[in-house]
Amino acid sequence: MSKNKLRIIPLGGLGEVGKNMMVYEYGKNILIVDTGIMFPDHDMPGIDYIIPDFEYIKENKDLVRGIVITHGHMDHVGAISYVLEEVNVPVYATPLTKGFIELNLSEKGMLDKTSIQTVNAGEMVNIGPFEVEFFHVCHSIPDSVGLGITCPDGLVVHTGDYKFDPTPVDGWPTDFAKLAEFSGRGVLALMADSTNADKPGWTPSEMVINDSLDKVFRSAPGRIIVASFASLVSRMQQVIDAADRYGRKIAFVGYSMTKNSKMAKKLGYLEIPPDIEVGLEAALNMNPKDVVLMATGSQGEPFSIMGRLSRGTNKRFDLIKDDTIVLSSHAIPGNEEAIYKTINRLFRRGADVVYEPLAGGVHVSGHANQDEMKLMLNIVNPKYLIPVHGELRHLKQHAILAEESEFPTENVLVIENGEVIEFEDGKLEIKDRIPGNYVFVDGSRVGEIGPSVVREREQLAQDGVVLISLVLDRKGKLHEEPEIISRGFVYKHDDDDLIEQTRQKIVAVVENTKGDLHDELVHSLRSFLYSKTKKRPVVLATMNFL
Amino acid sequence: MSKNKLRIIPLGGLGEVGKNMMVYEYGKNILIVDTGIMFPDHDMPGIDYIIPDFEYIKENKDLVRGIVITHGHMDHVGAISYVLEEVNVPVYATPLTKGFIELNLSEKGMLDKTSIQTVNAGEMVNIGPFEVEFFHVCHSIPDSVGLGITCPDGLVVHTGDYKFDPTPVDGWPTDFAKLAEFSGRGVLALMADSTNADKPGWTPSEMVINDSLDKVFRSAPGRIIVASFASLVSRMQQVIDAADRYGRKIAFVGYSMTKNSKMAKKLGYLEIPPDIEVGLEAALNMNPKDVVLMATGSQGEPFSIMGRLSRGTNKRFDLIKDDTIVLSSHAIPGNEEAIYKTINRLFRRGADVVYEPLAGGVHVSGHANQDEMKLMLNIVNPKYLIPVHGELRHLKQHAILAEESEFPTENVLVIENGEVIEFEDGKLEIKDRIPGNYVFVDGSRVGEIGPSVVREREQLAQDGVVLISLVLDRKGKLHEEPEIISRGFVYKHDDDDLIEQTRQKIVAVVENTKGDLHDELVHSLRSFLYSKTKKRPVVLATMNFL
DSSP: OOOOOEEEEEEOOSSOTTSSEEEEEETTEEEEEOOOOBOOOTTSTTOOEEEEOOHHHHHTGGGEEEEEOOOSOHHHHTTHHHHHHHOOOOEEEOHHHHHHHHHHHHHTTOSTTOOEEEOOTTOEEEETTEEEEEEEEBOSSTTEEEEEEEETTEEEEEOOSOBOOSSOTTSOOOOHHHHHHHHHHOOSEEEEEOTTTTSOSOOOOTTHHHHHHHHHHHHOSSOEEEEOOTTOHHHHHHHHHHHHHTTOEEEEOSHHHHHHHHHHHHTTSSOOOTTOBOOHHHHHTSOGGGEEEEESOTTOOTTSHHHHHHHTOOSSOOOOTTOEEEEOSOOOTTOHHHHHHHHHHHHHTTOEEEOTTTSGGGOOOSSOOHHHHHHHHHHHOOSEEEEESSOHHHHHHHHHHHHHTTOOGGGBOOOOTTEEEEEETTEEEEEEEOOOSEEEEETTEESOSOHHHHHHHHHHHHHOEEEEEEEEOTTSOBSSOOEEEEESSOSSTTTOHHHHHHHHHHHHHHHHOOSOHHHHHHHHHHHHHHHHHSOOOEEEEEEEEO | OOOOOEEEEEEOOSSOTTSSEEEEEETTEEEEEOOOOBOOOTTSTTOOEEEEOOHHHHHTGGGEEEEEOOOSOHHHHTTHHHHHHHOOOOEEEOHHHHHHHHHHHHHTTOSTTOOEEEOOTTOEEEETTEEEEEEEEBOSSTTEEEEEEEETTEEEEEOOSOBOOSSOTTSOOOOHHHHHHHHHHOOSEEEEEOTTTTSOSOOOOTTHHHHHHHHHHHHOSSOEEEEOOTTOHHHHHHHHHHHHHTTOEEEEOSHHHHHHHHHHHHTTSSOOOTTTBOOHHHHHTSOGGGEEEEESOTTOOTTSHHHHHHHTOOSSOOOOTTOEEEEOSOOOTTOHHHHHHHHHHHHHTTOEEEOTTTSGGGOOOSSOOHHHHHHHHHHHOOSEEEEESSOHHHHHHHHHHHHHTTOOGGGBOOOOTTEEEEEETTEEEEEEEOOOSEEEEETTEESOSOHHHHHHHHHHHHHOEEEEEEEEOTTSOBSSOOEEEEESSOSSTTTOHHHHHHHHHHHHHHHHOOSOHHHHHHHHHHHHHHHHHSOOOEEEEEEEEO
């Protein structure tokens, strides 16, 4: 019988390694850490979102002992229903994270079927052969944890998303003492967040946002509308506190913002002084100078409140004179264009807009910068460093930071999703690679749409589609005029000159072709349309014979 | 007879005001400044590029006296062939800019038909009633100018793209003395670059790049491959100088990089020490430590040299061990995703990649930052400030900077493309708005494809297309099995279960429909496919009757 070994496999993510899911395996036991989703890139049109390819889990479902979720962000929790559908095992999380999991599962009608165990930061839980210690970390959502995962092979520290904010909004800093304690015990491997590996120094404290908010609240002549992420509970708290300081009432606007604030308040993660919160209707009827609205839409999403306000299509309320809008979030790479368009539209409709980089302190990152990453490495002092949570360029940079910290280069392992690392007698090896990327969620179809369909969509988007339909008699002559329909190719679909010329071309091809008419038609029309337009629309032909 | 008035109209640009084209008009005389193109946003699939909507020029072609191009970047010169096709008037430019215009026109076969006059910075030229003084400005391409445009109504200073680099690579700073002289004469209006209105302080000098290049050249163990824009002549010079300092040879790679470097060298804007430049073939055969390659592809363009190297599909050469790649350019907003993917791929293929923000000094902006913008305003001291060259958010911010400089708020005019400003007795008024946005260049079609076709393309990209073709007999019964073709919708086009179910649905609809069969078919299939997939493909139906 072969000896049990600790194996770790990062899964999922869109270029980001182990961002959405990590597998810890010891003998015949699997522990899953996080089950997140990602949003598609621009070259994946129509795709709703992306979930990890967890084929490996499906194939080994009997081995799975539990799922630990480190915090309530979508990229760590959003795919939980998909995983639970395959393996109905207990889920472990801190109270606020549990709240987010419950909201997610109740939308899928799966809440009743799931066992979610509350584990507070500082507590330990046994999951199969793993002793999992939850330790508090600062991040851009409260109640985040990192994990100390102990099995007979040793202790692995999994940071999760973290930063070392000395003055967090909730007054609860990252648990240095626990990290030092781990270090004292001896750490086999550190799986550490690399998101900001290219950002020097320290991430500013969430506290700096208070000053920026003060500046806005002091001078805003009318309503203040703050746009942020619906999961950014600490930002909600800061806006509530600023409203309190400046005598304004606050209303949460929109489904997710309302739902999340209600849940966070109920669980005690959001402290709202009496009489500060009002409903939207009440807020809209108050003096604008007395009101703050908090909504989503900081990423330029067209159907968010901000997107609709920028176009004048928001139903329940519109912009009014002297509105000040604060975009309190970073641009997620790829969203810049949409965000700036939204900002320009808001300006055009008369609002004043406060955003980065103009107001440097309206958002800070939730992730450790370079010096914090070095500090983490120094405190934990592991035998191996495995940079995770970042694109390859971030992991490489994390490795350079380790080298700068005199960490032995040969003990830093940059791996990619699906690469299996295995420990034997305290020594790490990279084993074979398993499928570990992602699958597309496209409407109600999960994993059915692959890259080839997405490439077809891109081609349709580039050049449009031209469809021709013929009816031929027994002699191979046209029974009637060829029908031509196009989309995304010409402006007037019916009577465009080009369409008429195309019709004549079809008639000529039908008359003159000796070989395979279908192939010849498609081929000739593609050349013909390219010669006329320098575009290559998808040409589809149907031929019916009498 | 009505009195002649000075009118100024910004045209073109993708949200950026007056970026690509400006019209100066006095009486029956029009002067065009710049004729540029823009690249499309992500929500404009298939569009190649965008040119200003210059319908106004076409309608008044007899009035046009000349075209002045301020510098050789595509967003200021790229549309010149389109404008010259409509109005064949003299073009005025500095020598290097003339070189870029000639390259552009020779590709279109229009060089012989065009009169291009060389005007050096510091010189003046009369164009109709306008006295146009060219003054040197620093920018990220040499030989850039701003313009002093004098007509009987007064002097307008048009900065063009500029910055106040005290130590430019070519040793030629922005012409402060001329700006001061304008100020002494009295300036009616300042049309000033707003690109970096949200960036504090001063743009760093191009000189800082030398230090970063030194750092790379000192330590690179093998080849160095620098990626930048093909128009960034000063960056070429800096890389040549670094190659010289460190005893490496340089080869320019790719069509536009080779073409532009050759032209700039011929005109004396690129100084290459003897024996430093080699051909690509020679470079590939040298010791990697002795070589620098300079290529395009810093924006993640898939078919650029960098894009192909990152995928291993470059024909003439591939990455080799110890290659160091320097991306020496900012990400143009919207390109971040593509750039980071390219960087990750390059890392994956074994290269070391130096890029922002890791190496802060591998690129600097070509535009003035906030303090420079204030300095420009203070030196020129105009009656009116009209912020141009920026999105609305930048223009608004430029106005705030003016306010901070104690400039009278009522004399700052934030206008948008197509808005006509008119001076009467030294007083400015905003007149009616004319069409002044942009038109799409789509293959060989200019302005024929509008937003509705682009929306069709987006819909095709989101959900794909399903085409059904029926042949019905005289009784309205199906003559044969319905044919179904799809693209971008299902993976297996022919034998997918869903397609078979769709076929059955069609048969049922044909049998049961009393009313308009085509409408009923499309409607039913859309509902059916949505219920099955939660996607809404474009459904096209052709029906042929025997």
